[in-house]
Amino acid sequence: MDEQDVRYDFDHHSAEFAADPWRVYRDLRQRCPVAHSTTYDGGFWVLSAYRDVRRATLDTAVFSSDLDDLLIPEENPGRLLPVQSDPPLATAYRAVINPLFTSAAVRRLEPSIRRCVDAAIDAFAAVGSAELIVDLAMPVPGAVTMCLVGWPESEWLDVVHPIREFSTHPSGSRERAAAAVALAGLRERVTDNVRHRVTEPDGDLASLLVAGSVRGRPLTEAEMVDIMMMVLFGGVDTTVAAIGNMVLYLDEDRELRRQLIQDPRLISGAVEELLRYQAPVQGFARLVTEDTEIGGQRITQGEKVFLAWAAANRDPEVFTDPDDVRLDRGRNPHLAFGIGSHRCIGATLAKLELRxxxxxxxxxxxxxxxxxxSVHPTPSCGTTFGSRRIPVTFTPTDVG
Structure with a gap:
């Protein structure tokens, strides 16, 4: 395949892409599963086939996450650890916060999650109408994440709003720039929290980080802040988007909704399948550390690749009827949470919240x-695929 064959005008921040990213991904997989776009940053490669995305994600030596920005184009909202590092250091960072995300720790959070969900629904159940992003999808993961880090639940909007604004507006927009300023303020709050816990530990996330170490040394202040910012980002954005995607899909597929109402035991499987079908995180960038070949294309050291997990999740070579939601899939190796050493550490918690x-x-x-x-899609889904507004009506019900 010559150079002309791999050129593809891939702009994941455009309104056209946000309107139907799945059509773009399908075209990519069929025409040039390893494509080159000159849209941003002097050009980058896009991997859309499952086999290539999986291989690159697992090969952290050649496809490195140790770069200043996992986004394309680069905007550097602040370093997030361990996602912007490679093993073995990334593995050591994960070990510090792993106690928060073990199966046992997540189970202990279940009563709090149920309380947060019912409290959110209580606020609109008797009204007969709601806007499910603002009234449900945002407050639930917001409150749960605040609980996880040890901050007051009532202040969840201070965290959720800037993260959502940054991830759902296109690069270069005024809204994204304003959100970046707000995120800098959030980073200052995290820094103050960490410094306070150095002298007054209190059993919260910052205290865990202060007591933590990697490879025989204490974490630096910058590392502690970067890890805590990652927990905030990871706890909010993916889950907000996924909740919206799922409730919107179940309005369209009334038969599936009926099945889930009649047999709630099917909901866990539905969560997995809906995450595959509409992956909330589209993908992240990697830096190529040496000349390599993937999918029949030569990629040069120093170039960037965009690993399109959302595209891989609809690859017909791996998933039968990939553009359909099917609860009868046995094995469902979707990449909505990544794979390998960088698989989302909070995946178990996120799936419990969604269920x-x-x-x-x-x-x-x-x-x-x-x-x-009246549904409002996000202006951009280059980082996160989801909706900004989902207005609903329903038969009013009693609170509680």
Missing amino acids: IVLERLLARIPDYRVDRK
Whole structure:
């Protein structure tokens, strides 16, 4: 394949892409699964086939995450660890915070998650209408994440708003620039929290980090702040988007909704399949550390590649009927949370939140209907695929 064959005008921040990214990914996989785009940063490669995305994600020596920015184009909202590092250091960072995300630790959070979900639904259940992004998708992961880090739950919007604004507006927009300023303020709050816990540990995330070490040395202040910012980002953005995607899809597929209402045991499998079908995080960049070949294309040391996990999740070579939601998939090796040493450390927690949200939503307002004409997609889904507004109506129900 010559150079002309691999050129593809891939702009994941454009409104056209946000309107139907799945069509773009399908075209990429069919025409040039390893494509080159000159849209940003002097050019970058896009991997869209499952086999190539999986291989590059696992080969951390050649496809490195140790770079200043995992986004394309580079905007550097602040370093996040361990996602912007490579093993063995990335593995050591993960070990410090792993106690928060073990299966046992996540199970202990379940009562708090249920309380947060029911509190959110209580606020609109008797009204007969709601806007499910603002009223449900944002406050639940926001409050749960605040609980996880040890901050007041009531202040969740201070964290969720700047993260959402940054991830859902296109590069170069005023909204994204304003959000970057707000994120710098959030980083200052994290820094103050870490410094305070050096002298007054209190069992929260900052205290865990202060007591932590990597490879025989204490964490630096910068490392502690970078890890805590990662927990905040990871706890909020993916889950907010996924909740919106799922409730929107279940308005379209009423038969699947009926099945889940009749048998809530199916909800866990539905969560996995809906994450595959509409991966909330589209992908991240990697830096190529040496000349290499992948998918039949030569890529040069120093170039960037965009690993399109969302595209890989609909690869027909791996998933039968990839553009359909099927609960009868046996094995479902989707990449919505990544894979290998950089698989999302909070995946178990996120899936529990999603399951509980669907369980309680379908139990309490099972007949919700989306006002499709008033649904607002995100202006950009280059970072996160989701909606900004999902207005619904339903039969009012009693609170509690």
